[in-house]
Amino acid sequence: MTARHNAIVAQGGGPTAVINQSLVGVIEGLRGIQGIDKIYGARHGVRGMVEERLVELQSIRQAALDPIARTPSAALGSTRDKPDQAYCQRVFESLKKHNIRSFFYIGGNDSSDTCRIINELAGDSGFDLRCFHVPKTVDNDLVENDHTPGYPSAARYVAMAFMGDNLDNASLPGIKINVVMGRHAGFLTAASALCRERETDGPHLVYCPEIPFDIERFAEDVQSVYSELGRCQIAVSEGIQNKDGEAIGATLIKGETDAHGNVQLSGSGALGDSLANYLKEALTAQGGKPPRIRADTLGYAQRCFPDPSPVDQHEAREAGRFAAHLLAQGESDGSVSIVRTSDAPYTAQMKRIDLTAIAAKTRHMPEEFFDGHNNVSKKFTDWLRPLVGPLPTIGWI
Secondary structure, X not given: OXXXXXXXXXXXXXXXXXXXXXXXXXXXXXXXXXXXXXXXXXXXXXXXXXXOOEEEOOOOOHHHHHHHHHOOOOOOOOOOOOOOHHHHHHHHHHHHHOOEEEEEEEEOHHXXXXXXXXXXXXXXXXXXXXXXXXXXXXXXXXXXXXXXXXXXXXXXXXXXXXXXXXXXXXXXXXXEEEEEOOOOOOHHHHHHHOOOOOOOOOOOEEEOOOOOOOHHHHHHHHHHHHHHHOOEEEEEEOOOEXXXXXXXXXXXXXXXXXXXXXXXXXXXXXXXXXXXXXXXHHOOOOOOOOOOEEEEEOOOHHHHOOOOOHHHHHHHXXXXXXXXXXXXXXXXXXXXXXXXXXEOOEEEEEEXXXXXXXXXXXXXXXXXXXXXXXXXXXXXXXXXXXXXOOOOOOOOO
């Protein structure tokens, strides 16, 4: 690409603690590329492109970029719009209007698919547009990646939330259910197990979407732990499914759906409350007193808690820079993938993958990361540990 042109970067989907690191990484990478006049940012993702709500980014000083990078949430604003072919055509027309020939979209599964569609529209029309997807998701459900920016920080939050809640549950014994984000993949729910130090530490039971959830077996599991320990802490993914693949939470929640047609599981406590009520009935002997049962939904705090993983901060920035590097090297499109190269010490590298290899596909927890139907394996915690950073040390009496 030799003609002078403009570039654009946007953020899509749920915000994270490090998505702005990727944004700043893209800006830093583009500044060193000859032929780019303006670097635009689109307000609220593809919606901002269609509505031409663009802001110029090339003149922001480094002293201002660094604090932006360290700030959780999407600095440009995000969107839950899931563009179809017609929507993407409108985005494409807007890009042409502003002489934008380099397009960077930071986001998850649907953002990668949007990038693919726009890339194909440009190819079909003969317009020289370079399209790059920068990965982001707290669910860690993008294929072709060891892990994705946003996940290690969210996993760190979940691990420490369960650590504190486990201590609370040990102090005032009872049954505690915590519902964790993760519609189709259990990586974030599984992170709840990272801070277990003693055999009696919770979570004592972990339920992920990959393994069918049977509510009667669930009650038996809880009863077994409660009878032995006098308490039970439980991690449940918001996306747990029955044997027919139906999300249990979606059948309990009557309300909003997002632009993808998905029931908004994270905004409701219905799943936790329903499971708690079921346990009260199932575990209470006739005429007896029900056990102490409480349920919490960790909710959106998982995404943008301002204590990110150091590894996550670094890799998110590098993913943005690498996307710009792909443009500088003459690549016409692609997505950035994080590939682990060593466990001890932990190292990883960035590589380019085809948009078609990642777009609209979902990664699930591999079988070796599970230990039975209600626990995770040591292989999983060993895989996760180097990603989250130092964790608090607990003292015991």
